[in-house]
Amino acid sequence: MSSFNILQEIAAALESLNRSERKVADVILSDPQAATRSSIAALAKAAQVSEPTVNRFCKRFNTAGFPDFKLNLAQALASGVPYVNRNVEADDTADSYSPKIFEATIASLAYAREKISPAVVNRAVDQLIQAKQILFFGLGASGPVAQDAQHKFFRFNIPVAAYDDVLMQRMVAAASATGDVIVIISYTGRTRELVDIAELARGTGATVIGITAPNSPLARHCTVVLGVEAPEDTDVYMPMTSRIVHLTVIDILATGVTLRRGPDFLRHLKAIKDSLKETRYPIEPLA
Amino acid sequence: MSSFNILQEIAAALESLNRSERKVADVILSDPQAATRSSIAALAKAAQVSEPTVNRFCKRFNTAGFPDFKLNLAQALASGVPYVNRNVEADDTADSYSPKIFEATIASLAYAREKISPAVVNRAVDQLIQAKQILFFGLGASGPVAQDAQHKFFRFNIPVAAYDDVLMQRMVAAASATGDVIVIISYTGRTRELVDIAELARGTGATVIGITAPNSPLARHCTVVLGVEAPEDTDVYMPMTSRIVHLTVIDILATGVTLRRGPDFLRHLKAIKDSLKETRYPIEPLA
DNA sequence: GTCAGTGAGGTAATTTTCTTACATATTTGC
DNA sequence: GCAAATATGTAAGAAAATTACCTCACTGAC
Incomplete structure (x- = not known):
């Protein structure tokens, strides 16, 4: 059970997070790949919060702790399903709307x-x-x-x-x-x-x-x-x-x-x- | 570069491993999912080898160490194109063929x-x-x-x-x-x-x-x-x-x-x- | 047969990383 | 404006991983 895709969950919960958790989320979402490779200390520093804050953030998303969280993150990245809700916008070009449509379709199937x-x-x-x-x-x-x-x-x-x-x-x-x-x-x-x-x-x-x-x-x-x-x-x-x-x-x-x-x-x-x-x-x- | 899928690499290298590395590989391949969640100590015990042996095993497969290895493993499992053949087999049940078909479709779209x-x-x-x-x-x-x-x-x-x-x-x-x-x-x-x-x-x-x-x-x-x-x-x-x-x-x-x-x-x-x-x-x- | 060399594999210490307990600050509701 | 609840940080502690080093087994030369 737990999460189907933790990245989507984080993106979805963005609004309901408090200030420091928001900082952590931003850092993770801006480069999820990097997040999977960094230690809790490095991530805390990047988000300008304390380490326990990062740890609490992880638990909030139903993971056992930071290492488990990184594992989920890594799996979410590998699953090929994009985490951002990438809706087609009026100013999109073929470069941008083509992948978006594929990704929306993939997300529905997943x-x-x-x-x-x-x-x-x-x-x-x-x-x-x-x-x-x-x-x-x-x-x-x-x-x-x-x-x-x-x-x-x-x-x-x-x-x-x-x-x-x-x-x-x-x-x-x-x-x-x-x-x-x-x-x-x-x-x-x-x-x-x-x-x-x-x-x-x-x-x-x-x-x-x-x-x-x-x-x-x-x-x-x-x-x-x-x-x-x-x-x-x-x-x-x-x-x-x-x-x-x-x-x-x-x-x-x-x-x-x-x-x-x-x-x-x-x-x-x-x-x-x-x-x-x-x-x-x-x-x-x-x- | 590096590995496309670390599980496949391990399976391929099985023959060329020495005795204790072989033990480690067997434990990992028998339940890769569990391996991603266990500590180096637990895995070492399961394989009846020492912790450094597990660590050396990880480095052998071009990972920075045990945590990095687990990350790769987790991604390999989530990638949907895992080391096991995900084609529908004659003895599949609805439990197994349903996700397989979704995954095949997703893979084509990706x-x-x-x-x-x-x-x-x-x-x-x-x-x-x-x-x-x-x-x-x-x-x-x-x-x-x-x-x-x-x-x-x-x-x-x-x-x-x-x-x-x-x-x-x-x-x-x-x-x-x-x-x-x-x-x-x-x-x-x-x-x-x-x-x-x-x-x-x-x-x-x-x-x-x-x-x-x-x-x-x-x-x-x-x-x-x-x-x-x-x-x-x-x-x-x-x-x-x-x-x-x-x-x-x-x-x-x-x-x-x-x-x-x-x-x-x-x-x-x-x-x-x-x-x-x-x-x-x-x-x-x-x- | 024994002795040096090589390397696999283990022990234990060190270091890094993560978690918990607790203290302090901040916000919220009344 | 104060109490309660919530949020965040500090520091200690526990857990995990890595490194340094040691032993043992095997190889081959004499």
Whole structure:
């Protein structure tokens, strides 16, 4: 447990720190790499505070002491997740906004990695593996996610379909039956139509898996909820990181199903993949 | 310089170590995580050697001493590309394959972040901003990526369309003209049909932006190539990380276009977003 | 076979680093 | 403006790491 990323925690807590702790935080954040290599005395001097202050600072962030704190810091740096909340600004150039977007995406994935429950993944895979039919529903930006899921799951020799419009979804949900699994993908979990559709599907005996916000209205109507909290909506008014997290969850489900199918099934997947060879130019040998 | 990953170095050097160093290495490799938290005395005791032996061991691996060694170890563990093979294995459970998939995805994004050229992003944005019409083409797993791009770019009040089948793509490419921008998304860059289509489109004077492998046959027919090398195909025979990197590139292009449009444009985006409010249940206050 | 040389590995002292206990200062609430 | 609570520093002490030095085992020469 403890912290997912101590640097982010420090950055987040900046406001709530008192004067000397703030000085310590500033020094650490200005050069975290250097902080991992310095002694408590050196760091205290750089921040112009006493050594116990640094020590107290460390304990405040749930570490055993300074050495343990440095260890956490080192790991946070190595994890590749940036600690500053680097939102895109109006005056950013391609130099600055490109890495920011990669980093925001990475941060969301790292967050989701911590939050996702393997037990719930297992239950979702249990349902999928037994399904007579799998249906993926998504609207708006989640429409392509549903399509992508269909593109993965057709390989399993189960009837699969994806729907990205409300009327079709409603009709299909009404026509569903026990043994059908409907996977509903929704970032907010608050789209009225999808909540209705989930309810409708449950009424027919179908299983509903939600890839959506936990504790949302939609989540309450699902058999299994793969909850991914919405990290704050810092995007430029378009869904960005959420759909990527959703796709990764789809990957996890597909992997889970593949593994349950056992090693023989890999040959089947390979055959599908190889079927594309004809459509391609060969790989060119390096010069 | 120094070590890319100290755990790998230790594992590699195992054979060339003498008796007591070997004992130390064994203890560390058997539980690297524990090693990062223990003192030199504890580790020495566990390995049944003296403290200076452990210290000498550390220096042998180009670290300043034991604390520095622990730091390196901690980073190696956190780097996500640890000494153990993080590929999904047949006997993985949800506990183990879920984080692995997140980590593989994160690693690809971190790699792409380093490889992408802001100058090329800029040129692509230049083209998109001037486009009379934007067309996104993708096949297979890239079909949903093209759909997603359409879903982002319709906000810019430029005619946008996405096509995921070869015949439509071919017809649309043939009918394109100067001022049209065609964005072709292809993981391998070796799909024959798409290479033909790119050539066809260039012949009509259209601009072709490729989100594909650099130096591929497709890349050679593009006006601008946003190259993302294919990290090796460790996936379970399905496209996974590649399409996520492509989506992130789409996000970057959309961000670039948004920024060029200037601050007034954000109001327009906000209006689009707000238009969805009616379709949703309100956010629930926390208990 | 024994004796000097070499180096691995240990003991113990030293030094560095970290932590704790306690004293002083500063702020906050009344 | 004073008491209580909180913040910060000083200094002593404990823990950890490093260094210096010593012993022992093995090697090879005579």
